[in-house]
Structures are given as C-alpha cells and as structure tokens.
Amino acid sequence: MSTGLELIPFAIAAGVSAIGHYRARRAEQELSGPPPYALETRMRDEELLVAAAAALDASTTGSGGAASVTGVAGVQLALAKRDDGTFEALFPGTAPQEQAREALGQLDAEYTRLVQERVYQQVIERAQDQGLALESERVEQDNSIVLTLRVEQAR
Amino acid sequence: MTKRLTVRIRPDGSIEAETHGMQGSECLPYIETIEALTDARAVDSWYTAEFVKTQQADPATLETKQRDIEEHG
Secondary structure, three states, X not given: OOEEEEEEXXXXXXXXXXXXXXXXXXXXXXXXXXXXXXXXXXXXXXXXXXXXXXXXXXXXXXOOOEEEEEEEOOEEEEEEEXXXXXXXXEEOOXXXXXXXXXXXXXXXXXXXXXXXXXXXHHHHXXXXXXXEEEEEEEEOXXXXXXXXXXXXXXX | OOOEXXXXXXXXXXXXXXXXXXXXXXHOHHHHHHHHHHOEEEEEEEEOHXXXXXXXXXXXXXXXXXXXXXXXX
C-alpha cells in the first residue's frame, strides 16, 4: 500500500449533511396558516433525484431544476435547485417537520444508493480507458462494493 | 510488484480508494485516475507506512499534493 483517498462524487455536495438547515419562507407566507419552509439537501443530480423518487413509488412532475414529488412518507414536497447546485426541498407549512425530515431522509438514502450504483458502473466502464483491468469485486456486509483493479499501463 | 488500485464504494455514496504496490510518489498520478474513474473529488488523503518509508528521498512531493487537495478539495 502507499496512499489512500476519500472521495465524494460530484452528484453529492461535499461537507453538507443529508438534511440541512431549516428556513421559513416568510416572503411566501399565506395570509393564514403556518408559512411554507425549506430544508437543504446535499443532492445535486436531477436525473438521480427523479429516479430515487420513482424507486420509492413517489410520483414526480417537473424538470429543469424544479420538481414536485408526492408520496414520500405521506408528504408532498417541491424541489428547487439552488445557486450552489444543490436541491432544496420546499414543504407546505402544514407538513409536520418530523414527517418532512423522514421523507427527505428516505429520498436521500435512495439517492445515495443510486449514486453508489452509478459510480460502480462508471468504474467498470472506464477502467480499460484508464489502463486498468478489473481483477475482483465483492460486496461487503455493509453493502459497500469493493473493486480491485490491476494497473496494466503505468502512469 | 503488481500495481493495483482498490475502490470501495459505500452505500452512502462516499468512496475510499487505495493504491498498492507503488513506490513513493509513483502513486500520485493515480489520484487523478481515481477521480476520473469515479466522477468524484478527493476531499482527504493519507499516506501509509509503505509510502512514508519510500518517500524519504522526496518529502516535498506529498506535501504539495496534500496542500493541493486541501486548497481545491
């Protein structure tokens, strides 16, 4: 062994927790009732986000950086892309925060599982072009996928 | 010695990679290889006992790479 690396795929915002800050949307507050609110996420890839919602049997509408998701943990949420490339989840003020966090947690777990799947496919597809040959692969108890690649053409 | 990379892809999407069978700074170009393979950015790196043992002739190289990851991570 000589060196080790920790990496975060571009589909996930680095250094951001699965469910980020709460922000009340007072500017959009209705005349009566509690104001809608937003929760930050670390998700950045719209295609994976829609696929994650579909995998949870939720229905999704919209595209181009905005989507509405219905049916995750019994709540409706709207997703909108922020300037930093992450999506934030917008909930109606009537949605209990605990339920909103549960929905977002489910969505995030499915999303990261899809990121894992995509990274696996990319490594398999790109190995040869990088001068590498797949030597072995295994799935560990925690569902991590471990790939061993032999260097065929040294850098 | 056969040179190898191991890539561990966790269910939370994070990735851990290691180089094996490489001498000293020989492993450094593979940081970019691993980033290209995985569409990911290195946010942390460390050097094993083997690297440190073989790196003594060129200590500046790893410090430069580590600094690069910290600055652009």
